[in-house]
Amino acid sequence: MSLEVKLGDIVLRNPVLVASGAYGYGDDYSAFFDNSVIGGFVTKSVTPRPRRGNPHPRVAETPCGMLNSIGLENSGIDHFLEREWPAVLEKPCVPILSIAASAAEEYAEMCAKAERAGGVRAIEINLSCPNVKEGGRTFGTDPRVVESILRGCRRETSAFLIAKLTPNTDPVPIARGAEAGGADGLSLINTLLGMAIDVERRRPKLAMGMGGLSGPAIRPVALAMTYRVCRTTSLPVIGIGGISTWSDVVEFLLVGATAVQVGTALFSDPVAPIEMIAGLNEYCVRHGHESITGVIGALESGDLILEGVHA
Numbered sequence: 589m590s591l592e593v594k595l596g597d598i599v600l601r602n603p604v605l606v607a608s609g610a611y612g613y614g615d616d617y618s619a620f621f622d623n624s625v626i627g628g629f630v631t632k633s634v635t636p637r638p639r640r641g642n643p644h645p646r647v648a649e650t651p652c653g654m655l656n657s658i659g660l661e662n663s664g665i666d667h668f669l670e671r672e673w674p675a676v677l678e679k680p681c682v683p684i685l686s687i688a689a690s691a692a693e694e695y696a697e698m699c700a701k702a703e704r705a706g707g708v709r710a711i712e713i714n715l716s717c718p719n720v721k722e723g724g725r726t727f728g729t730d731p732r733v734v735e736s737i738l739r740g741c742r743r744e745t746s747a748f749l750i751a752k753l754t755p756n757t758d759p760v761p762i763a764r765g766a767e768a769g770g771a772d773g774l775s776l777i778n779t780l781l782g783m784a785i786d787v788e789r790r791r792p793k794l795a796m797g798m799g800g801l802s803g804p805a806i807r808p809v810a811l812a813m814t815y816r817v818c819r820t821t822s823l824p825v826i827g828i829g830g831i832s833t834w835s836d837v838v839e840f841l842l843v844g845a846t847a848v849q850v851g852t853a854l855f856s857d858p859v860a861p862i863e864m865i866a867g868l869n870e871y872c873v874r875h876g877h878e879s880i881t882g883v884i885g886a887l888e889s890g891d892l893i894l895e896g897v898h899a
């Protein structure tokens with residue numbers, strides 16, 4: 589029984605990765621599971637300069653999920669590449685570098701820096717950031733902007749480039765833009781814009797007013813978007829959003845995802861990846877698959893008629 593999947597030439601021992609922001613730089617859950625168990629992880633997004641993040645409170649619990657507005661707190665790419673990256677490269681799984689920026693050209697500059705630091709095999713481009721020069725419009729909501737960001741990054745690195753899509757727009761044209769710009773893979777979804785109010789104080793629960801919704805509440809949205817994107821691209825797709833159990837992983841694989849990322853589930857169940865991997869093994873045995881690749885895209889009635897779906 590093989591759980592191996594591939595992203596280009598990169599072999600993952602299994603399709604279970606940990607999502608950006610849920611795992612720091614690969615040590616946050618060392619008391620619960622070893623990196624040699626998972627397929628890989630995505631580092632917390634780094635930015636061109638250090639960021640202190642947003643004011644507190646930055647997180648709020650919601651039904652079947654949570655809101656966060658961390659604000660990309662990190663020490664900046666120079667510090668990261670010098671101090672953190674060497675240890676990240678030692679981890680016995682595939683580390684994926686996540687980059688975020690507030691100006692389009694900064695993505696390519698960070699790719700160039702990462703390339704110079706060496707060892708980078710895969711970069712996830714977090715497109716859910718406000719474009720300061722365009723009045724704060726999120727990069728990832730404009731297909732042309734996404735295409736040009738990817739084109740710039742492509743020039744600077746030969747690493748496997750993953751465009752991480754936002755759910756706060758139709759992801760299909762964005763996926764096409766990323767592919768046209770030279771992305772090697774796509775990941776989706778980042779968090780959905782959300783809000784919660786403390787009615788006694790009559791104030792938003794988050795200091796920033798709104799934040800990103802994650803957790804099981806967003807899984808059906810993530811699954812539908814993953815399904816649609818998988819049907820419009822031949823690039824490998826990584827499904828993300830509320831994945832908490834092995835059967836959630838299977839749902840994303842069946843609609844065509846090559847791998848998945850687990851985020852919020854870790855906060856309530858820190859051994860979730862171990863249980864997912866065991867469950868995937870059992871599922872393959874039960875369904876007579878010698879390899880997990882037999883599950884990818886194996887949805888029966890895969891040709892759902894999307895027109896006329898009311899949502």
Ligand SMILES: Cc1cc2nc3c(=O)[nH]c(=O)nc-3n(C[C@H](O)[C@H](O)[C@H](O)COP(=O)(O)O)c2cc1C
Nearest residue numbers: 607608609633656714777778802803829830851852
């Ligand atoms: C506390 C927190 C911090 C996050 N930080 C990042 C980040 O730095 N970069 C990024 O691309 N996504 C970030 N995300 C989004 C997750 O990677 C993921 O796309 C999203 O939470 C949906 O998956 P989940 O429901 O499994 O958490 C963060 C999510 C949470 C909850």
